[in-house]
Amino acid sequence: MIRVKVKFYAPFNNHIGKKRIEVEVDENATFIDLLLRIAEFYPEFRDAIPDVTDRCVFYNNMVPVIDSSVIGLQQNFKDGDEISLFGSISGG
Numbered sequence: 001m002i003r004v005k006v007k008f009y010a011p012f013n014n015h016i017g018k019k020r021i022e023v024e025v026d027e028n029a030t031f032i033d034l035l036l037r038i039a040e041f042y043p044e045f046r047d048a049i050p051d052v053t054d055r056c057v058f059y060n061n062m063v064p065v066i067d068s069s070v071i072g073l074q075q076n077f078k079d080g081d082e083i084s085l086f087g088s089i090s091g092g
Helices: 012-016 031-041 043-048 055-061
Strands: 002-008 020-025 062-066 082-087
Touching (some): 020 031
């Protein structure tokens, strides 16, 4: 098992009730596995997880970032990684 830190930005922090948590996941866990693990502890978060079967829908609703780079759904982690979860980004 490894420990990762997850920082939540709007709207996801509203579902968790916190801005930051630490989660233990298997060494070969993917980003999708991490989302499901978080939902085990915070069931209301499950409703905030976008459809992972449609990459366009997913990335239009959740932007996961490690070290200033958007990560893929199958991204693996190393112990101590810090993942930031942003809501959709728009501008004009």
